[in-house]
Amino acid sequence: MSGPQCCENPPTLNPVSGSGNVEKLGGLDAxxxxxxxxxxxxxxxxxxxxxxxxxxxxxxxxxxxxxFYVVVPDYFCGDPYDPSNQxxxxxxxxxxxxxxxxxxxxxxxxxxxxNKGITAIGAAGMCWGAKVVVELSKVExxxxxxxxxxxxxxxxxxxxxxxxxxILGAEFDNLSxxxxxxxxxxxxxxxxxxxxxxxxxxxxxxxxxxxxxIDEPEAVKAADEAHKEMLDWFVTYLKMN
Numbered sequence: 001m002s003g004p005q006c007c008e009n010p011p012t013l014n015p016v017s018g019s020g021n022v023e024k025l026g027g028l029d030a031x032x033x034x035x036x037x038x039x040x041x042x043x044x045x046x047x048x049x050x051x052x053x054x055x056x057x058x059x060x061x062x063x064x065x066x067x068f069y070v071v072v073p074d075y076f077c078g079d080p081y082d083p084s085n086q087x088x089x090x091x092x093x094x095x096x097x098x099x100x101x102x103x104x105x106x107x108x109x110x111x112x113x114x115n116k117g118i119t120a121i122g123a124a125g126m127c128w129g130a131k132v133v134v135e136l137s138k139v140e141x142x143x144x145x146x147x148x149x150x151x152x153x154x155x156x157x158x159x160x161x162x163x164x165x166x167i168l169g170a171e172f173d174n175l176s177x178x179x180x181x182x183x184x185x186x187x188x189x190x191x192x193x194x195x196x197x198x199x200x201x202x203x204x205x206x207x208x209x210x211x212x213x214i215d216e217p218e219a220v221k222a223a224d225e226a227h228k229e230m231l232d233w234f235v236t237y238l239k240m241n
Contacts, residue, residue: 006127006151006175007090009211010083011053018057020064026109031057031072034064040238041069041118043109043142045102045129047151047210048090050080055210056126059227066231068238069118073109075102075132099131099152106132110141120144120238124230126210127151127175137163144237146230149206151175158187164195164237168226173206197233201226 015022020033031051042063046056051074060070081093106123113121122144125133130150134157137145145165147153153176158165165188169181178200188196201208201222209226212219 006048006206007081007083008205008207009213011049011055011211013049013052013080014054015052017052017054019061020057020070025071025073026105026107026112028077028105028109029074030109031060031074032070033057033060033072034069035067036069036116038067038069039117039119040067040234041071041113041121042234042238043106043113043121043123044070044072045106045123045125045132046072046075047127047129047207048076048081048093048097049211050074050076052080053210055212055214055223059210062227063231063234066235068234069113069116071109071113073106075105097128099128099135102129102132103135106136107141122146122234122238124148124234125150127207131157134158134161134165137161137165144234146233148209148226148230149173149176153184155180155183155187158184159191161188161191161194161196164233166197166229166233167199168209168229169198169200170204170206170208171200171202172204175206195237197229199229 051072064070120143123133124146126148130147131152136142147167185198212223
């Protein structure tokens, strides 16, 4: 279950951050970055803090700069988790924003993206978002998947993944500890038909790829390393489609 670590280092949300723009796609507001003429799309599925997190939008812009059309949906419809609201702790908030709901809401989003002429779609999920992405990869709604410090993902989920998948875990993670990530790796190793990559990053904690402090060089460096791994995965497995 989600706990304190999944909520650490909350971002200061900013609805006008990033160089992209917000538009409606498949019924959801979404931050969109990159060329609409690209044939390749990457969806970034946020953690519980949602699509207005500046670091997440900066990551979207970074991926877009490599030639992808990038979409960051607002799955929480203007209601991201607010750690200052003591009357609505994460265990209560999550009841209104289940990962299963996010998975269902992605289906019309995917149709809207395909209607733009996109031929291959990848998705990366952070924390809460990783569960949404793993569900998409089970039914081949996407062509490539990346999970970053996942929450709620189980070995049983990994057993039925069909899309090429990379899993980036943290050394210090109560939600997906290294021992669990190793089990993911073992499960994927028994599925040679599914391209996979698993890495545990040293000296980092759950959430490190999007909830780092921009004035801490080591934190930025660690996040950048994970971003590069994610981008390399999409370059390899989306451009082959």
